[in-house]
Amino acid sequence: MIDVLLIDDHGLVRTGIRMLLEGTGDFNVVAEAADGEEGIRLARQLAPDLVICDLHLPGMSGLEVTERLVRAKAGQKVMIVTMQEEGPLPRRLLHAGALGYVAKACAHEEFLRAAREVAQGRRYLSAEIAQRLALEPPGAEQSPFDLLSPRELEVVKMLCQGKRGADIAETLHLSPKTVSTHKQRLLDKLGVEDVVTLSRLASQHGIVA
Template sequence: MLVDDHAVVRAGVRRLLEQDERFSVVAEAETGERAYQIFGEHLPDITVLDLSMPGIGGMETIKRMIARYPTAKILVLSMHENAAFASQALKAGAKGYLAKSGLAEELSNAIQWVMTGQTYLGSEISHKIALQMHNTQGDPMQSLSAREFEIFRMLVDGVDLSSIATTLNISLKTVANYQTTIKQKLGINSPVEMVRLAIRCGLIES
């Protein structure tokens, strides 16, 4: 199953996959919500999923799918070439992470790897994670859970608490509690500090 909000990307990935007779695309979805709805109808061997989509987004989709279908194999295909995104996606339950820039060379290899139950990291991403592990300061994002990371990104994007609550289908009080926990874990107090930290961690452009 292919999950991406851009039809052009889905078509490109489908074309790439269908050149290989071992693969066939059984379903497509343009949002995480839709993917979650139709997963049970198709029970794909593997789901190739984008992180940046409208609605609940990729990270939350991974969490929900794995909670309902624990054996689901999910490979993230993302424009984010950042170690924090890859780490959080794996934490949420994905079995692989590939940057869209490495798509053509690595996709079939990544799918086969994940299908055998192993974890796959694209060459660029694994290099960045290795560098990060040697960085004495470490990555503050590693202290956050996958849900906290997703809420942190929404807050940085200027999404208000009630909209976050609606999108993630949780109460406003729960979102406020998450916000407090995130600030405590990251040692920040204001929205400005939050944005500065996101820039420093490479999550947004300065």
């Protein structure tokens, strides 16, 4: 039996994953967490075999959760599930130590196959993600967006979608002041002065369509 910890801020998603996993008879979901801090605490307390974690969480991101769990050397295998298949994050998560990266839109069979592979210590990527990484041009790792934190990348995407600071703050469960700070920092890191230039740069590097 494979003991699993689920980390996702949507209760309905956690319920669906739990039912899918436990319906096989191979997995036992030992706990659920709605954010990264709680997830790390439960991982340390319960020592599950497998941690299935959403990439985008309130507060600490899935990348940060992965880095902290891997750094702790407690032996948990990490599989990331996400709606985001593009941009630099898949590569960064693999470098951080995640063994699996699958899209939430994948078929149930693929999700279970990924969970089993990762639990056995083998890497698994959704076919679309694996193909995208394989087709990345040489030097893709030099993208200026690699300088950004996962939270800053989220803010980039929303800014490029034309969302206002207040809307971004509400979506990410942050204060408007924090969003404004993220915005200024990411503009400084990327060396751009406004959202129009930011959108052009993001499009050039595949961050947004």
